[in-house]
Amino acid sequence: MKSKKHGRTAVKVMRGWLLTISMVLLAGILALPAWPQIMAGAFSFATSPAKPLINSMKAAQGVKSFGFCSGVGGVAFNAVSEFTDGSRVIGLSYHPSETDGQRLRIVVEKEKRQHTIILPVHDWIAIPVAGFAEGEQGAIFTLFGELQDTEEDRNRKQAGQRILNYHTSFNDTLLGLRLMQADLLAFHNIAPENIYENNHPITGPGEQLRDVDRNQRDFEELNKIYHSGNPRSYVITDVDQGVRIHLTENNETVSLKFQGRPYWACWRLSKDIEVIQEEFLQQPDLDDQFTQRMMEKISSGSVRMEQGVSEEEFIRQLGAQESQAMLEEYIDTNYFQQLPDLSRSLSDRMAALEGGNPPVYQALVKTMLYSALFRHIKAESPQIYNSFMRQISGVQPEPQISTPTVLIPPSD
Known part of the structure; x- marks a missing residue:
């Protein structure tokens, strides 16, 4: 009997502590400034x-x-x-x-x-x-x-x-x-x-x-x-x-x-961007233009590989930048209208x-x-x-x- 009584007492104490903790936490939450909407x-x-x-x-x-x-x-x-x-x-x-x-x-x-x-x-x-x-x-x-x-x-x-x-x-x-x-x-x-x-x-x-x-x-x-x-x-x-x-x-x-x-x-x-991109990619000398620009960039020293970046990643990033720049120049010359x-x-x-x-x-x-x-x-x-x-x-x-x-x- 004593063990059961002690058990019930322990449960009441635990519930009391949980209630107290919950109220403290809720008060803390309510005291926080509201996120501006x-x-x-x-x-x-x-x-x-x-x-x-x-x-x-x-x-x-x-x-x-x-x-x-x-x-x-x-x-x-x-x-x-x-x-x-x-x-x-x-x-x-x-x-x-x-x-x-x-x-x-x-x-x-x-x-x-x-x-x-x-x-x-x-x-x-x-x-x-x-x-x-x-x-x-x-x-x-x-x-x-x-x-x-x-x-x-x-x-x-x-x-x-x-x-x-x-x-x-x-x-x-x-x-x-x-x-x-x-x-x-x-x-x-x-x-x-x-x-x-x-x-x-x-x-x-x-x-x-x-x-x-x-x-x-x-x-x-x-x-x-x-x-x-x-x-x-x-x-x-x-x-x-x-x-x-x-x-x-x-x-x-x-x-x-x-x-x-x-x-x-x-x-x-003057044309849809998808059509322009397709025409750009179909240029017969596109690969040669791209290779020449990449070589000029690297040899001029105007771009440098950041510390911690692998050579492969550096070439990939530079290639993405140059191909985007070539596309934008192509659009400016042929299709951009003010x-x-x-x-x-x-x-x-x-x-x-x-x-x-x-x-x-x-x-x-x-x-x-x-x-x-x-x-x-x-x-x-x-x-x-x-x-x-x-x-x-x-x-x-x-x-x-x-x-x-x-x-x-x-x-x-």
């Missing part, structure tokens, strides 16, 4: 670790390249602004104690007179754009990205999800989110939507979201224009747009006047309708204009620009967000 209409996002967008091709060359347009596309800005009135920049500074949106000061000299001007741009735009303009890369965002985990990357793409990659300056910034939205303005059902995190709209200082129904009507018009030219895709760029600046004076207040707007560089192929009439019509209407989603379009325009201004200052007065970059080092603009890296369509 980012939504845009019926679409959702994930924030899996992704690779940075790295592509050194300048936008002016990229808009003429099938490899860039089909492999990166997205948004790409490389313009350098010019002052049309003979003004020159002699100072650029950041004043953290001032109100956000009034912290940047530029000093411009014109006709031997100096003018200190407040640049009306908020930190969430100015800080990442300044970092972007410091480098040479023009590519900002792509829908054709890669995740760090190759298996997850493959599985998500097979499920119809899109992988989003950003220039490192735009990672985990609201501006990166807006530029992702900008890339979708003409063709994707997400374009009219506002983006929410945990049921709260994501907005930055100075932004005012618009009614989605109004956005939807404008999107339908823009989408119709886009498809009227039967394009394959586009790159949003500043190529040949000429970012120009001059000083204006109103009631003794001097300000900068910018000219220039984003350009939707639409393109297509669509200037469609590009102008779409760009004009984008400007008139503010992209069908004004906060997104406004962020895109400011990125283009201010990156061109910053590049001008960096080129003309590198000491001034370097000093400015030191001033903004460590500034964390609000709001702080995690830029999504996966776009997930609605489930059926």
